[in-house]
Amino acid sequence: SFNPDLHCCLHLATPVLSRISPELRPLLSSVVRNGRVGLDSTNCLRISDLKTGCTSLTPGPCCDRFKLHIPYAGETLKWDIIFNARDPELPPDFIFGEDAEFLPEPSELPHLVAWDAANPECLLQLVKELVQQYHSYQCQRLRESSRLLFEYESLLQDPQYGLSMEIYAGRKNSWTGEFSARFLLKIPVDFSNIPVYLLKDTALDPGEDVALLSVSFEDAEATQVFPKLYLSPSIEHALGGSSALHIPVFPSGGCLIDYVPQVCQLLTNKVQYVIQGYHKRREYVAAFLSHFGMGVVEYDAEGFTKLTLLLMWKDFCFLVHVDLPLYFPRDQPMLTFQSIYHFTSSGQLYSQVQKSYPYSPRWDGNEMAKRAKAYFKTFIPQFQEGAFANGKL
Amino acid sequence: MAAFISGYTFSSVCYHSSNSDSDHEGFLLGEVRQEETLSISDSHIGTSEFLQVVEVHNHEPCTHLFSFYDYAGNISEENLNRILKDRRKNVIGWYRFRRNTQQQMSFREQVIHKKLSSILGVPDLVFLLLSFISTANSSTHALEYVLFRPNRRYNQRISLNIPNLGNTSQQEYKLSSVPNTSKTYVTVIKEHGAEFFDMDGVMKDIRTIFQVYSALQEKVQAVCGEVDQSERVKEKIQEEVNKLKQQIELRKHKTVEEETSALQEPGTSTFSASLESSARLLNLSGQQPPLLTQQTSHVPLQQGSLPLDWSGTTSPLTLPAAGMAVGAGTYTGPPSQDSPSALLLPRPQAVGSPGHPPLGLRLGNDDGSSSNSLERHPTGWDVDEENEDNVESEEEDDDENSSEYENLMSEALSPLVTETLMLGRPAALQPDGDVQSSPSL
Numbered sequence: 001s002f003n004p005d006l007h008c009c010l011h012l013a014t015p016v017l018s019r020i021s022p023e024l025r026p027l028l029s030s031v032v033r034n035g036r037v038g039l040d041s042t043n044c045l046r047i048s049d050l051k052t053g054c055t056s057l058t059p060g061p062c063c064d065r066f067k068l069h070i071p072y073a074g075e076t077l078k079w080d081i082i083f084n085a086r087d088p089e090l091p092p093d094f095i096f097g098e099d100a101e102f103l104p105e106p107s108e109l110p111h112l113v114a115w116d117a118a119n120p121e122c123l124l125q126l127v128k129e130l131v132q133q134y135h136s137y138q139c140q141r142l143r144e145s146s147r148l149l150f151e152y153e154s155l156l157q158d159p160q161y162g163l164s165m166e167i168y169a170g171r172k173n174s175w176t177g178e179f180s181a182r183f184l185l186k187i188p189v190d191f192s193n194i195p196v197y198l199l200k201d202t203a204l205d206p207g208e209d210v211a212l213l214s215v216s217f218e219d220a221e222a223t224q225v226f227p228k229l230y231l232s233p234s235i236e237h238a239l240g241g242s243s244a245l246h247i248p249v250f251p252s253g254g255c256l257i258d259y260v261p262q263v264c265q266l267l268t269n270k271v272q273y274v275i276q277g278y279h280k281r282r283e284y285v286a287a288f289l290s291h292f293g294m295g296v297v298e299y300d301a302e303g304f305t306k307l308t309l310l311l312m313w314k315d316f317c318f319l320v321h322v323d324l325p326l327y328f329p330r331d332q333p334m335l336t337f338q339s340i341y342h343f344t345s346s347g348q349l350y351s352q353v354q355k356s357y358p359y360s361p362r363w364d365g366n367e368m369a370k371r372a373k374a375y376f377k378t379f380i381p382q383f384q385e386g387a388f389a390n391g392k393l
Numbered sequence: 394m395a396a397f398i399s400g401y402t403f404s405s406v407c408y409h410s411s412n413s414d415s416d417h418e419g420f421l422l423g424e425v426r427q428e429e430t431l432s433i434s435d436s437h438i439g440t441s442e443f444l445q446v447v448e449v450h451n452h453e454p455c456t457h458l459f460s461f462y463d464y465a466g467n468i469s470e471e472n473l474n475r476i477l478k479d480r481r482k483n484v485i486g487w488y489r490f491r492r493n494t495q496q497q498m499s500f501r502e503q504v505i506h507k508k509l510s511s512i513l514g515v516p517d518l519v520f521l522l523l524s525f526i527s528t529a530n531s532s533t534h535a536l537e538y539v540l541f542r543p544n545r546r547y548n549q550r551i552s553l554n555i556p557n558l559g560n561t562s563q564q565e566y567k568l569s570s571v572p573n574t575s576k577t578y579v580t581v582i583k584e585h586g587a588e589f590f591d592m593d594g595v596m597k598d599i600r601t602i603f604q605v606y607s608a609l610q611e612k613v614q615a616v617c618g619e620v621d622q623s624e625r626v627k628e629k630i631q632e633e634v635n636k637l638k639q640q641i642e643l644r645k646h647k648t649v650e651e652e653t654s655a656l657q658e659p660g661t662s663t664f665s666a667s668l669e670s671s672a673r674l675l676n677l678s679g680q681q682p683p684l685l686t687q688q689t690s691h692v693p694l695q696q697g698s699l700p701l702d703w704s705g706t707t708s709p710l711t712l713p714a715a716g717m718a719v720g721a722g723t724y725t726g727p728p729s730q731d732s733p734s735a736l737l738l739p740r741p742q743a744v745g746s747p748g749h750p751p752l753g754l755r756l757g758n759d760d761g762s763s764s765n766s767l768e769r770h771p772t773g774w775d776v777d778e779e780n781e782d783n784v785e786s787e788e789e790d791d792d793e794n795s796s797e798y799e800n801l802m803s804e805a806l807s808p809l810v811t812e813t814l815m816l817g818r819p820a821a822l823q824p825d826g827d828v829q830s831s832p833s834l
Contacts, residue, residue: 051493054414056531065494082494084415084458091464094500103503106465113465 019050019063023088026120031068034124037131039166039186039212040071040230045127053084064088070131073168073184074214077134081123091115092123094130104133141169145220148181154257160188161260179220185260187211189267191235195278197302198238209235213247213263215256225250229263239270240326273327280365281305281324284333287365288322291373310340313380317341318387319349320376329361335372337383342391350391352383396519396540396553398449399571403555407536409454410490410523419454420477421486421521423447423571447485447519447551450574453477466504468512486519486540494524496539506543517542521553 020028031045046069052062064085070077080095091112096102106112111126142149148169156162164186170179191209209232218224229247236242247263281304288307289296297308297319307322319338325331338351357375359368410417425447433439453476455461461472474481487509489502498506498520510518520541527534540553556567573579591597 053416053492053494055411056527056534058414080495080499082416082491082499086415087458090458093502095495095497096500100497103500106504115464 016047016050019061020066021052021062021064021083021085021088023117024064024083024085027117027123030120031124031127034121037070037124037128038072039164039184039210040074045070053082054086068127070127072131072134073138073166073182074216075168075182077131079130089117091117091126096134099134099137102134102137104130104137108133135166138167138169142167142181144169145179145181147220147222148179148217151183151217151222151256154255155183155185155260158257160264161185164188181217183215183217183256185213185215185256187213187229187260187264187267189264189271191271193275194235194238194271195275195303198234198274198278208232211235211267213260215250215259222255223252227259227263229267239274245270273330277326277328277330278304280329283365284324284328284368285365287369288372291366291369311376313377313384316380316384318380318383329363332356332359332361337379339383339387339391341393342387343393344391350387352386354379394445394447394517394542394551396447396449396551397569397571398553398555399569399573400555400557402449402451402571403558406452406454406488406490406521406523409452411525411536413490416458416492417454417490418458419452419488420484421449421452421488421519422480422483423450423485424483425485425517445517448571449485450483450571452488453480462505462508466501466508468505468508470512473512481513484513484518485515486521488521488523490523490525492525493527496522496524496537498522498541498543503543510544517544519551 017025017029017032028047032047037045047066048069049067050063051065052058052060053064054062062085064083066081068079068081070079077099078097080097082093082095084090109126109129111122111129115126116122139152142152152165152167155165166184167181168184169181189211191211194209211232212230214228214230216226216228218226227247227250229245231239231245236245239245245267247266248259250259285299285304285307288309289299292309292311295309295311297310299307305324307324309320309322311318311320317340319340321336321338323334323336325333332355335354335357336351337354338349340349342350344350357379358371363371406419409419425445428444428446430442430444431439432442455476461476462468477484487506502520502522506518506520510516520543521538522541523536523538525534525536538553540551541549542551543549556569589596591600
């Protein structure tokens with residue numbers, strides 16, 4: 001399937017790749033193309049600072065060393081990768097940026113021990129293994145705080161969260177002695193049943209739909225905790241935007257193993273609402289179709305968010321536009337009555353909006369259609385009067 | 394910890410590195426030693442500091458990467474021995490060169506370093522990282538080098554001392570403390586060394602200089618003896634003079650008494666005559682020529698002995714015991730006006746020179762700068778202007794051209810001599826431990 005955002009990534013990477021020594025290009029292009037190393041799939045792996053290890057008189061392209069940017073636990077790791085263009089079959093060397101104490105055991109890196117330059121995926125696999133080792137190293141550093149270590153270990157035991165966790169144990173602030181850490185967890189919510197129409201804006205979403213919870217501990221005693229929810233853009237849009245998603249504040253003295261399931265539940269509920277809402281709307285529209293038959297002018301056949309009726313009452317024809325909200329049936333539909341004869345001073349058709357009318361979310365589609373019909377009968381006379389009074393023909 | 398590398402070894406490492414088309418690595422050979430510095434000062438009891446000194450004598454470049462280790466960083470002893478052969482015991486570190494990278498040890502370098510230290514059995518193995526940083530348009534290339542000792546937790550970077558790499562216009566060209574281990578060099582030195590060194594390995598020039606020094610010392614001792622003698626004689630004469638003075642006084646009294654009693658009788662001629670005679674006596678006593686110089690004028694001096702220029706004194710001298718330094722700051726009186734106090738002695742031929750450098754002349758040091766060596770004279774050498782002029786006028790007739798050379802030599806000598814004068818060493822002097830017994834060119 002065509003993924004436009006990845007295509008975008010490659011386009012940006014192409015001028016970079018063209019400067020790389022030809023023998024090393026396959027290895028790098030698979031890194032840039034696949035780009036998924038951690039939990040955060042919205043950020044690709046990026047390459048910058050291309051340099052060469054050959055003499056300065058060597059004609060290009062001959063770059064064989066660069067910086068790789070890897071998103072991890074809300075941070076970006078900047079690792080130097082050093083190849084030798086004259087010996088492209090040899091495995092690369094690494095400088096782990098500011099993490100001078102990170103020294104993985106080579107035997108834990110199978111793709112280094114059995115480096116195969118002919119396999120274009122080799123570098124990507126090696127980077128994944130290194131990130132895994134880096135994660136272990138960060139978890140080791142959690143030992144400096146027993147409280148945070150407890151958080152980590154309790155999460156580890158839960159199979160739902162333990163396997164997809166990224167932890168970044170920040171530097172100890174040498175002045176205050178404060179120790180900080182960030183947990184990035186994948187929230188296991190099933191987004192597959194979200195109606196496709198809500199997710200159709202694929203330009204924003206480069207792939208898998210994912211919800212990530214980032215919890216920052218600014219101190220080792222967990223008195224300052226800042227949670228944040230990250231959703232892939234289409235999910236966020238489907239659920240009504242960031243304003244609709246408020247996660248509860250982290251309770252003081254609480255712990256992740258209790259908090260994370262809460263957030264998970266909240267999200268799941270929201271997804272359920274959205275899915276339900278879609279079905280309910282569809283049911284509503286179907287009922288209106290059957291009740292009003294030929295009176296239906298048009299309706300949104302994809303999302304069932306809109307419905308327009310043309311009705312006549314005592315030789316007075318009028319339009320009724322029904323707008324169904326995202327969280328229908330919790331939120332009631334908005335009715336807009338419109339005269340087909342009268343104009344307002346601004347040149348628009350005269351209309352009146354009704355947001356509150358007899359309604360209950362517990363009615364089914366049929367009931368809603370019946371009640372709507374009844375309501376129209378009661379409301380139309382005053383609408384007609386209003387139209388004649390305020391509008392011009 | 395301090396680290397030293399000779400200029401030629403460093404440039405050889407750079408040469409091999411910059412001529413390689415990829416990363417380059419090799420081993421550093423040399424030795425590590427402990428230096429203990431004992432510092433004594435008035436403010437505290439002497440403390441001793443231990444300094445570990447690493448000297449890089451040579452290097453062994455590797456022909457290609459991964460020549461002694463595998464992808465996982467495991468060292469192959471077989472390959473290691475093949476590269477190093479019998480120089481394995483001299484390995485004190487290793488180096489790596491990589492262009493356009495950070496001055497930080499990489500992942501593989503750290504892995505290899507750990508394994509190498511344990512295999513070679515060198516706990517403080519050092520790692521030299523060289524890197525070329527080039528600007529984008531290749532106009533400037535900077536070679537950066539850092540020496541690490543990664544097995545320590547703190548202070549991992551040590552400064553590498555390379556002699557003569559720097560601003561040499563302010564400093565003289567320095568010799569490296571790192572010895573030259575080349576066999577060819579040693580052979581040549583042995584062959585030609587006999588021209589410069591005697592059998593004990595001491596430079597011949599040094600022996601010659603010490604011979605001069607001892608000769609001077611001898612003469613000074615002899616002069617001390619003479620001074621002592623002349624002082625004694627002077628004392629005796631002084632005593633006699635005092636006695637005579639007393640007698641004069643007595644006679645004066647007598648004559649005054651006689652004359653007052655015989656005032657009625659004329660007879661001034663005897664008085665004036667006696668006055669005259671007594672005045673003459675007074676002049677004799679008051680003149681006080683510097684007896685030493687008079688004395689020295691009678692003493693036959695040999696060639697090469699040092700002329701003494703004593704300014705006159707008005708007080709009797711009490712000489713310390715023979716052998717003590719003469720002129721240990723006691724000659725500060727004003728000089729006598731009449732006779733020249735400096736009687737120049739015949740000048741020696743090559744070594745050493747007589748006299749004192751005239752005030753007006755500026756002396757040159759070997760490198761073209763000049764200094765006023767007069768300040769270096771101790772207080773015993775009280776040189777005054779008038780004597781200088783006199784000296785100069787006498788010298789000018791003799792040898793104008795050699796004056797500067799002689800002054801130079803005297804400037805070189807006088808500190809030596811003054812030192813002996815001041816410190817008053819015993820006559821028998823041996824060359825002391827300042828002489829370098831190891832030959833060094």
